[in-house]
Amino acid sequence: MVDRPPEFDAIVIGAGMGGIYALHKLRNELGLDVRAFDRAAGIGGTWWWNRYPGAKSDSEGLVYRFSFDKDTIAEPVGDNRYIDQADMQAYLESVVDKFGLREHIQLDTSIDSMVFDEVQGTWTVTTGEGESHTARFVVTALGPLSAVYVPDIKGRDSFRGRLVHTAAWPADLSIEGKRVGVVGTGSTGTQFICAAAKTVDRLTVFQRTAQYCVPNGNRPFTEEEKAEYRANHQDVWAEVWTSYVGGGFRESQVAAMSVSEEERRRIFQAAWDKGNAFRFMLETFSDIARDPAANEAAGEFIRSKIKEIVKDPETARKLMPSGYYARRPVSNEDYYEVFNQDNVSLVSLKETPIREITPNGVLTEDGVEHELDVLVFATGFDAFDGTYRQMDIRGRGGVTIQEHWKDGSGSYLGMSCHRFPNMFMVFGPCTVFSNLPPGIETQVDWFAGLIKTALDDGKSWIEATEDAERTWTTTCDQIAEHSLFSKVDSFINGGNIPGKKKRLQFYVAGLAAYRKKLEEVMGAGYEGFVLDAPAESQDRQMA
Ligand code: FAD
Numbered sequence: 001m002v003d004r005p006p007e008f009d010a011i012v013i014g015a016g017m018g019g020i021y022a023l024h025k026l027r028n029e030l031g032l033d034v035r036a037f038d039r040a041a042g043i044g045g046t047w048w049w050n051r052y053p054g055a056k057s058d059s060e061g062l063v064y065r066f067s068f069d070k071d072t073i074a075e076p077v078g079d080n081r082y083i084d085q086a087d088m089q090a091y092l093e094s095v096v097d098k099f100g101l102r103e104h105i106q107l108d109t110s111i112d113s114m115v116f117d118e119v120q121g122t123w124t125v126t127t128g129e130g131e132s133h134t135a136r137f138v139v140t141a142l143g144p145l146s147a148v149y150v151p152d153i154k155g156r157d158s159f160r161g162r163l164v165h166t167a168a169w170p171a172d173l174s175i176e177g178k179r180v181g182v183v184g185t186g187s188t189g190t191q192f193i194c195a196a197a198k199t200v201d202r203l204t205v206f207q208r209t210a211q212y213c214v215p216n217g218n219r220p221f222t223e224e225e226k227a228e229y230r231a232n233h234q235d236v237w238a239e240v241w242t243s244y245v246g247g248g249f250r251e252s253q254v255a256a257m258s259v260s261e262e263e264r265r266r267i268f269q270a271a272w273d274k275g276n277a278f279r280f281m282l283e284t285f286s287d288i289a290r291d292p293a294a295n296e297a298a299g300e301f302i303r304s305k306i307k308e309i310v311k312d313p314e315t316a317r318k319l320m321p322s323g324y325y326a327r328r329p330v331s332n333e334d335y336y337e338v339f340n341q342d343n344v345s346l347v348s349l350k351e352t353p354i355r356e357i358t359p360n361g362v363l364t365e366d367g368v369e370h371e372l373d374v375l376v377f378a379t380g381f382d383a384f385d386g387t388y389r390q391m392d393i394r395g396r397g398g399v400t401i402q403e404h405w406k407d408g409s410g411s412y413l414g415m416s417c418h419r420f421p422n423m424f425m426v427f428g429p430c431t432v433f434s435n436l437p438p439g440i441e442t443q444v445d446w447f448a449g450l451i452k453t454a455l456d457d458g459k460s461w462i463e464a465t466e467d468a469e470r471t472w473t474t475t476c477d478q479i480a481e482h483s484l485f486s487k488v489d490s491f492i493n494g495g496n497i498p499g500k501k502k503r504l505q506f507y508v509a510g511l512a513a514y515r516k517k518l519e520e521v522m523g524a525g526y527e528g529f530v531l532d533a534p535a536e537s538q539d540r541q542m543a
């Protein structure tokens, strides 16, 4: 028997792109009473936390933004091909203000627990300060890349300089003229390296796995380009929704080995000149992430560029990546060129691992102490489920999310879990593989539609079935088998976190296929979900 109405219709956790859009959708379009919480002191999520020098989008800016605001969609965000952190944050602030969301977002508030009350059919969320709120629905927009990973390296806490993670960059930290070390050469590390090399006294790069990096072709838009986008933005977005990764370009349908070596090189060179990692991997040929021979051809092209660019043969050798080119592809401004600068040096941790961090810097196994003022950890994130696992989330029957995911994290459609009714994840485990903003809009639009359908029908209990969750997770695993992304350890499959159970966390069939699947599920009356009134649901469980 449901007797106490909850305080809110919905609570949104997170005020990044996912949380902002969910708040807008549920509040302004569905007319629900919604409150959002974020532990950050400002809005923007990723774009609030990641303020390191060089932070910017690596998706092209024209499609790394919301599409729902038709008044502003024709105007690029910022002046450059990629959106700088500050421009992105300002853009998200402007969205929050324009849609009247700010007063509904409570910042500086960590949500530490979420407990489902089966009698009331509601969630009780509790903050770090012990304040509790109830809601019928909870949207967990916790961020696929928001649980920072700081490796436990011996002596870490003894360092007398500043030790920072890129995703918690302190506002007062300037690296200008300093001796700076950076651990990590992923998307973040390479962005940081390119920016830092311009201002620091000395930059020491501690590289564990050499990176495949292509140019990003970043530059300011010309007036002609802006005018062209204004005129054609609808076509650009139509392309996004029907493409594989939603990157704003049409992916190639041509297999790499179906053309001559000369032609392959010409196509790779054209992509190299244009810039952008996603284009390099997907606009060139259709099978670089699937066919080992195609993958090797792309990898070999990048290696040939490193040989051409890097003047010191020993540095070039250390920078040379091997194995599959199958992590989230990375592009940057002049990454390899940076290593020709006199103030930049490279330490290969495969050859000389870190023995320990000392009060003065980093001591490597060759006995060299690299003296530093600032040590930057660009060491990434415990991605997708990491933030969930840090919380005390208890669903039906008191099951914790850790118990539910004890054999690896899964979901139904990247949004829902059996035994966690009325909880909708934005980019949870087994989510769509895409440029994130269109993926986020796809998910939020879809579960908002599901909530509306349920409420219109007098139902307020929405739960994925066990079978639907298992089948979707297995489907993701099966598709992943055909992808080289599952063959290399990275944050995409949990292989970057020691001891974490590996599973490719994406539905790698891509955005268009995902949207089609969502349409089918909706068309079949939200197949795989049980929609009930709370009391009915309890009867069903007891039957
Ligand atoms: P986030 O932006 O991570 O927001 C989640 C929010 O939830 C955070 O503010 C966090 O503080 C809050 N939160 C989490 N747990 C709690 C809790 N328990 N209580 C209260 N608050 C909580 N993706 C792309 O597609 N293209 C790109 O070019 C791209 N560039 C990136 C660059 C960087 C440096 C990084 C780190 C990521 C990038 N990403 C990119 C991925 C990026 O995370 C997403 O594109 C997008 O910003 C995710 O939005 P979100 O709202 O889902 O999560």
Ligand code: NA7
Pocket: 058, 145, 151, 152, 183, 184, 185, 186, 187, 188, 189, 207, 208, 209, 328, 349, 378, 379, 380, 381, 490, 491, 496
């Ligand atoms: P990534 O891609 O996970 O990169 C992390 C980097 O840190 C990578 O080079 C790692 O080396 C390195 N790393 C991690 N642990 C260690 C230890 N213990 N020692 C040395 N080096 C280490 O994170 P990013 O932040 O760059 O990118 C994540 C996403 O955020 C990306 O998609 C962007 O959109 C922004 P490894 O390769 O594992 O050997």
